[in-house]
Amino acid sequence: MFGDAADAMGGMGSQEDSLVQIGVLVPLSPPGWAEAGRQLLGGLELGVREVNAAGGIELQLLVRDTAADPRKAEAAVSELAQLGVAAVVGEYHSVAARAAAARADALGLPFLCSSAVLDALTEEPTDLVARIAPAQSxxxxxxxxxxxxxxxxxxxxxxxxxxxxxxxxxxxxxxxxxxxxxxxxxxxxxxxxxxxxxxxxxxxxxxxxxxxxxxxxxxxxxxxxxxxxxxxxxxxxxxxxxxxxxxxxxxxxxxxxxxxxYLPEVFSPLGARVDAALRETMSAEPSFVAFEGYDTITALAEYLRVGSWAAVSVEGTRGQIRFTRTPGVGVWQWAWPPAQxxxxxxxxxxxxxxxxxx
The missing domain is CATH 3.40.50.2300 (Response regulator)
Structure with missing residues (x-):
């Protein structure tokens, strides 16, 4: 339905200040862990502000509350696809993320999972789905x-x-x-x-x-x-x-x-700057989930530029983000973010x- 990233973008690589809509899945109401959802959204929003400030591309987030419900997550992906988003990002709960990944893959829509760690995010290997968070195993x-x-x-x-x-x-x-x-x-x-x-x-x-x-x-x-x-x-x-x-x-x-x-012992200059910015913009102290959100946007912006997860190599708040094929994991995986x-x-x-x- 959507083809590769360049097709979904309509050739945005040659256009300045192209408006690109991105679907966002986050748990913002019970029984989902709404506090984690707000943390994730805070990081995603900061990432978008910084990408947009840099110029060349303008991202717009279309946010949908999954409430940790797989059916809501699946329906949200279908709705966002009909709205023409270039990709979907987010989700914290593994059961909702798994449903979202399956639907996105079926629709040919890129999905970058931010925080869910279940190894079997998809039933079969796919080139459309990638993940920032580490695999649970x-x-x-x-x-x-x-x-x-x-x-x-x-x-x-x-x-x-x-x-x-x-x-x-x-x-x-x-x-x-x-x-x-x-x-x-x-x-x-x-x-x-x-x-x-x-x-x-x-x-x-x-x-x-x-x-x-x-x-x-x-x-x-x-x-x-x-x-x-x-x-x-x-x-x-x-x-x-x-x-x-x-x-x-x-x-x-x-x-x-x-x-x-999933934080480093010591932040890099980028991580320290983002930490300070998150503290200014969020009503609570940023957790690792907020950094996962920011790194999601950083990686997605690069993906939209280069056209494949395999070609992404970009500095994140917690290290250099590259996606690889990892045994037992059917999606493109950042292997690995730091863990404590x-x-x-x-x-x-x-x-x-x-x-x-x-």
């Missing part, structure tokens, strides 16, 4: 290595029913088992029942493979108040503690919970500590 293995290095070999997981959480459990189980570790599933339990099972399991860590704020917040509160579990580490590989609402809801209880985030395991400092929950880097 890559980053969650980093998290598993952190747990092992910290002395945790019996790991309990509290997982909701979802393709994303099931994939995460499988990655952790396989990686830990090969290194003498064990994963114990404590799924679909009330917080009180989970605490009882956790106490009996002899696990030294509990991972929250759940949505936020609920049931993650309720689980954290219950575990923190159970004297039997005082020495159990709570972890959240999906990054729930990164955003401000976590600290606002849990306070001290939300500190000391390691999570994955961090937590909120128990001595000052508004401050982050970096515990592990990869």
């Amino acid at each position: 890559h980053s969650w293995r980093i998290y598993a290595d952190f747990l092992l290095a910290a002395g945790h070999h019996r790991i309990a997981v509290a997982a909701q029913t979802s393709v994303y959480w099931a994939a995460g459990t499988s990655i952790l189980r396989d990686h830990l088992a090969a290194r003498g570790g064990t994963v114990i599933e404590l799924n679909d339990l009330t917080p009180a029942a989970l605490c009882d099972e956790l106490a009996d399991s002899r696990a030294t860590a509990l991972l929250l493979l759940t949505g936020t704020p609920e049931p993650a917040v309720a689980i954290v509160r219950s575990v923190r108040r159970d004297a039997r579990l005082a020495e159990v580490l709570i972890g959240a590989p999906a990054g729930q503690p990164e955003l401000p609402a976590w600290a606002a809801l849990l306070g001290q209880d939300g500190a000391g919970i390691p999570f994955l985030r 395991v961090a937590d909120r400092d128990p001595a000052a929950p508004d401050r982050f500590r970096v515990l592990h880097t990869a």
Whole structure:
């Protein structure tokens, strides 16, 4: 339907100040994680302002709220295609991103996924879909290595029913088992029942493979108040503690919970400048999700110029962005953005500590 990037642009490479409409998928209402959606949108919008200020091309965002619903994401892609967008970007939730990727691929519409990490973003390999965020199998293995290095070999997981959480459990189980570790599933339990099972399991860590704020917040509160579990580490590989609402809801209880985030130890000059700009324009401290949004626009602008994901090579806020074919991942993948395991400092929950880097 759309052909390659040059066709979709109508030959924009030879035109000055061409208006290019870009579809945006973000979760801005429940049950989607709206706070993450606002972070992502903030980064995307800053990227667009800077691309437009540089001249030569003018991007316009057409934003659609997916609410983390695959059907809404799919319908939004169809609508945006009918409106003639040159590409679609965004999405945070893997189940919505997967539906969006499938629809975009079927329509011949380029899609650059910003934040969703599920390895199987598409059923079959495609040249139209690319991703800024790392694949789940890559980053969650980093998290598993952190747990092992910290002395945790019996790991309990509290997982909701979802393709994303099931994939995460499988990655952790396989990686830990090969290194003498064990994963114990404590799924679909009330917080009180989970605490009882956790106490009996002899696990030294509990991972929250759940949505936020609920049931993650309720689980954290219950575990923190159970004297039997005082020495159990709570972890959240999906990054729930990164955003401000976590600290606002849990306070001290939300500190000391390691999570994955995709930031460098030290920003480059570009990263530092974008960090300062995001702090000025957003109502909350920028998270890694906002940087994923900015880097999405940076990479997309280059893609629209060069015409293929394979030819993209551009400086992002967190390193040089290039897309490659990665085993087990059917889309063009930035391999890899930097990854950290961090937590909120128990001595000052508004401050982050970096515990592990990869």
